[in-house]
Structures are given as C-alpha cells and as structure tokens.
Amino acid sequence: MNIKQTDQKYIAGTYARFDLLLTSGKGSLAFDETGKGYIDLGTGIGVNAFGYCDEVWQQAVAKQACMLNHTSNLYYTAPCAELAEVLCERTGMKKVFFGNSGAEANECAIKVARKYASDKYGEETEKKGILTLKNSFHGRTLATLAATGQDGYHKFFGPFPKGFYYVEAEDEAALEEYLKSGKICGFLMEMVQGEGGVIPLSESYVQKAAALAKEYDVLLMIDEVQTGNGRCGTLYAYQGYGITPDVVTTAKGLGGGLPIGACLMGEKAKDTLVPGSHGSTFGGNPICAAGALTIINRIDEALLLEIREKGDYIEKTLLGAKGVKSVTGKGLMRGILPERPVADVVKDCIARGVLVLTAKNKIRLLPALNIPFEQLKSAIEILKDVLAAE
C-alpha cells in the first residue's frame, strides 16, 4: 500500500501534510519509513509531554488496558478519581469535569460560566456573554470557534452561537468596559497565545483582569490547553502570574499521547454542574486517565526548573542570531520570528532531521518536557543554521 496516496485519497483534506511518513518514535526522536531519525521539537503539537512511547506512561496505559479499558460514567473507576484529586491538590481548584480534547474542555467552561450566571441571576439574565481576547484560539467546535478571537475562523460555518465578545489583549480600559456592562459571565484567555503566535500576556494585565473579574462577578477562565501541564515552566502557566482563576481548562500534554481534556472549577463554580447538566461518553476514560496520572505526577519542581533552564537556553541561543527577528514565549513554549518564510524553515529543518511547528508567521517549538539537553542543543544548532540561510 502506498500510504501517502491512500491517505490523500481517503482522508478528509483538512491537513496540508508535509512529505514525511512517521513510523515509530522513542523519547524525543521520531523515525520515518527509511529509518531516518528526527529530533522532534513539536511533540504532536504539545501532546507527547514525555516524548514518544515513554516507558512509565506506556506501562500504566498497558496495565490499565488489560484491566478495565472503559466503562460508562454511570460507575466509579479509580484512575479518573485519582487524577482529579491530584489536579485539585496541585492547583487549589475544587472539581474536575473530564472530556476528550481542548475544545471540549473549553465548551465545558463556557457552559459553566453561563450556568453560574443563570443560577445566580436567573435564566433570563443578560449576563450570558463570553469575553475572549483578540488573536486567541480556543478550539474548532462551533462555540469554541465563536470564542476564538480571530476573524479568519469566523468564515463558512455560520451561524455561530451568539454571545461572544472580543477585546484587545493588554487594553485594561476596554476590558473593564465589557466586564462592568452586566452582559459578561465569563472571561476566557490564554496566558501565552499559542496559535496566535506564542505571545505571552503581561503580569500586570493578567492581575488587573483577575481583579476586575472578581469585582464584577465574572468567572476568570484560563485556557491552559497548550500552556499547561509543565509547558511554561510552572505546572499551569497561570501559577506564574499570581492569580487564582475560577475555571481552568487543559488537554494536549495532560494525556501524554492519549486524548483527555479537563475543565477544573474553583470555589465559585464548583457546584455549578449537577447531574444532567453536562456529560461525555469517553470523558475520564480509565486508560487515558491512568496515562495522565503518570504525566502529572512526574511534573515536579526539579523538572519545572529544567524546563525553565532549557527554555532560557533556547532564548539565549536564538535571540540576536542571524535571521532571527524575535524570540517569545515561556519555558518550553517558544516562538521565533524568522526573516525567512516559515514554510521554508520547516522544510529545511525536516531535511536536516529536525521537526518544528509554526504559529502564524513564527516557528513554534514545543519539545518534550524531558528532552535530553544534548538533543535539544543539536536541534537548536541545526535550527539556528537553517534560520541563518539566505
């Protein structure tokens, strides 16, 4: 079978794939069908938190697959209860709803904010709007597309759910206008806009937003789908900003390579969801949860320090290098604005055995949290070389 041709014939044309067929992986190395190895600085878009086929994760997943692969949410199972406990203990949040993706985690957050307002102010309240930032990305379901503050995502699929509003990041006055208007129940934002080009928010803006949300009784909701689970050098990126959110959503790296999403609710919102108000067939699946436990349990202070150090190394090496206009991001979530077109940089990197991602006009790096320093160094040297090419 010619896999590339079969894929092109039968898979929906939503992905412009690179001319690369991956067949296996170990740690931070991926291998193609010829056996050529690639140092992977993208980890399946921030998913393989501990690299390909990490043994601790693999064993937990395999053990759970042999014991109890799935049951419905009509019954208790151990892995999702344990995972929820660990997530709450490590964040101070109070309750968790498990889904299967980042978009679903954000759908849940949107529902929580609206129901919180309904419960408190009555079903007819005007306070049902969801405010997000311009240039944000929150997913591809209809509601999370509506929440995404980029016009490019608002084509073709309308009509979209109503009640979504957007403000410019860092504009405190515009934010206050909306929050005090009485029509906003939840404010959703990423600490580092990922798909938007790896753009971190300032600490002062985030703290002001948290204070305003509290003042106007708007749920402060942090989208940690990409930034979370150690990626930015703290377990969740908001923990580096000195705020206490009401809702936190996450996915991607949480599962370490299996689909799981989570919506964490704090004190204010913890009792909003009741039997019947939300659900998911696969949410909290025992295999995914067992894998996720091995990820969260290994993201300790020592690893977080390493993540920050490796991130600093990337910044130090590439900032000011030939062909590099800027380096942004936090921890092991980095954006590099190249002088060359990003597509050329990605292709040249592939040819030289390095996998990188893009985000708008930037090269985006989301390497494994435990990438060996020597591999990171080799890959960054190659990237630096590629960026410097005419």
Ligand SMILES: Cc1ncc(COP(=O)(O)O)c(C=O)c1O
């Ligand atoms: C910040 C953010 N939110 C939500 C999503 C959607 O996640 P998923 O693709 O798992 O639905 C993404 C995906 O890139 C993301 O980066």
